Amino acid sequence: MTPSKRTTIGGVLALAALSLAGCTAEALNAGPPASPTSVSSPSASPSASTTAAPNDEALLPLPADEISDWAEGAVPLSEGAARTGRLAGWLSENTSPHQRNSFATLPAGTYQAQLACRGTGTITMSAGELDDDSPSATTSCTNSTIAFEISIEGTGMTIDLDLDGDPTIYAISLIKMA
Numbered sequence: 647m648t649p650s651k652r653t654t655i656g657g658v659l660a661l662a663a664l665s666l667a668g669c670t671a672e673a674l675n676a677g678p679p680a681s682p683t684s685v686s687s688p689s690a691s692p693s694a695s696t697t698a699a700p701n702d703e704a705l706l707p708l709p710a711d712e713i714s715d716w717a718e719g720a721v722p723l724s725e726g727a728a729r730t731g732r733l734a735g736w737l738s739e740n741t742s743p744h745q746r747n748s749f750a751t752l753p754a755g756t757y758q759a760q761l762a763c764r765g766t767g768t769i770t771m772s773a774g775e776l777d778d779d780s781p782s783a784t785t786s787c788t789n790s791t792i793a794f795e796i797s798i799e800g801t802g803m804t805i806d807l808d809l810d811g812d813p814t815i816y817a818i819s820l821i822k823m824a
Contacts, residue, residue, distance in 0.1 A: 705738075707814075710736060713815050716764070716815070717734035721760040732818065732820075734816065737816065738812075743809045746807075749803045752801065753801060755822055758794075758820070758821045759771075759793070759795070759820055761792050761818050762816065762817045763790060765814030765815055766789065768788045769816050770810070773803060775798055775804070776804050796820075805818065
């Protein structure tokens with residue numbers, strides 16, 4: 647993967663999958679699309695990341711091609727809830743220890759976020775306004791599932807994921823509450 651690789655997902659009532667340094671994203675919408683953009687920050691040494699990726703993938707708690715299926719059960723919908731979006735994938739220190747996901751058209755409001763992590767690494771998730779580097783919500787998980795609220799006053803949300811430790815898989819869902 648090149649450091650400048652960026653992918654945008656959008657479309658009305660679209661189901662899209664994005665493959666980017668072990669990441670997949672789905673936009674599941676009952677309203678306007680969330681249009682997530684994902685950017686991973688690979689390691690400074692391309693040769694180290696090329697040789698480390700297969701080794702890192704072998705350290706995951708399940709095969710990388712099964713992460714999307716796992717995410718369906720890890721962050722399920724509540725009865726009657728409409729999911730705004732889901733992100734799922736894996737992070738490793740050698741290939742993608744930091745990832746930024748931007749949802750440019752997500753309407754202002756309060757969202758219930760669910761973050762599930764499996765593996766021995768710790769993933770810290772920070773979320774907030776699209777154009778503000780100060781997160782309104784931050785949480786960390788290690789081999790657990792956490793639900794919490796994120797509020798945004800303007801249109802758009804940014805979610806940053808940071809890994810500390812061994813390669814770890816994650817799933818995130820957003821549900822609009824108010």
